[in-house]
Amino acid sequence: MPELPEVETTRRDLEPLVTGRTITGVSVPDGQPGPMAPLSVAQFGDAVRGRTIERLERRGKYLIAALSGGVALVLHRRMTGNLLFARPEDAAPAFLRAVITLDDGAELRWQDQRRFGTWALADDPGKALSSLGPEPLAGSWTVADLAAALRGRTAPVKAVLLDQRRVAGLGNIYADESLHQAGIHPARPAGSLTPAETERVHTAIRAVLARAIHLQGSSARDYVGGLGQRGRMQEEWRVYERGGLPCYGCGGVIEKVRIAGRGTHLCPACQPALP
Numbered sequence: 001m002p003e004l005p006e007v008e009t010t011r012r013d014l015e016p017l018v019t020g021r022t023i024t025g026v027s028v029p030d031g032q033p034g035p036m037a038p039l040s041v042a043q044f045g046d047a048v049r050g051r052t053i054e055r056l057e058r059r060g061k062y063l064i065a066a067l068s069g070g071v072a073l074v075l076h077r078r079m080t081g082n083l084l085f086a087r088p089e090d091a092a093p094a095f096l097r098a099v100i101t102l103d104d105g106a107e108l109r110w111q112d113q114r115r116f117g118t119w120a121l122a123d124d125p126g127k128a129l130s131s132l133g134p135e136p137l138a139g140s141w142t143v144a145d146l147a148a149a150l151r152g153r154t155a156p157v158k159a160v161l162l163d164q165r166r167v168a169g170l171g172n173i174y175a176d177e178s179l180h181q182a183g184i185h186p187a188r189p190a191g192s193l194t195p196a197e198t199e200r201v202h203t204a205i206r207a208v209l210a211r212a213i214h215l216q217g218s219s220a221r222d223y224v225g226g227l228g229q230r231g232r233m234q235e236e237w238r239v240y241e242r243g244g245l246p247c248y249g250c251g252g253v254i255e256k257v258r259i260a261g262r263g264t265h266l267c268p269a270c271q272p273a274l275p
């Protein structure tokens with residue numbers, strides 16, 4: 001499932017290609033509900049046609065196209081959504097669910113096998129997404145902020161990292177990878193982390209996310225970037241989807257367990273259950 005690095009990769013791919021372009025039309029394949037539901041494709045098209053894409057932004061796992069006239073298109077990929085830049089002559093991808101046509105003839109194509117992805121319109125995306133926590137790669141996100149998010153909580157530290165209200169953009173892959181890099185067991189009660197451990201988690205989250213963006217995200221299954229390219233971060237996963245395989249750090253066996261309702265990957269030697 002796409003997380004912060006995958007959405008940021010798509011934003012960087014598309015920004016130079018679509019900024020300043022005007023939307024000329026929107027379509028969905030015959031008989032399909034589009035990602036803009038509950039709006040119909042006609043309602044959605046009427047709302048965005050003639051508007052210019054002024055900026056492409058990201059907040060957490062949301063991609064936000066700021067349009068002229070004070071409207072924003074807010075996309076969430078959920079399980080399998082990909083936003084692809086294409087020319088009309090390019091072959092249609094599998095699972096094509098909607099197309100935005102631009103004034104230079106280019107297209108933004110929405111591919112989504114599972115159809116859980118959403119397109120919404122917002123007058124004020126900051127307000128619409130106001131429940132999201134801080135951006136973990138922002139310079140303003142400090143160890144003290146993370147400590148405040150963890151303090152007093154008995155929930156597993158992994159559950160707090162996945163909670164988009166505490167920190168925005170982490171999902172199952174990068175939560176597992178960050179906690180492994182920090183040497184913290186994902187089931188540890190969040191409030192039990194020492195200041196030194198909290199600092200290690202803060203450092204690991206930033207390092208893992210930055211590395212994943214550098215490698216254009218993780219493409220183990222459906223995810224591709226805005227130009228259709230695969231990312232390479234899956235080649236550097238140290239625990240995620242490596243259950244039963246040897247830990248690169250200690251040679252022990254990576255475990256897959258269920259924590260916070262999610263399949264969770266960890267090395268029990270490098271990430272001890274007790275501090």
Ligand SMILES: [Zn+2]
Nearest residue numbers: 247250267270
């Ligand atoms: Zn290990």
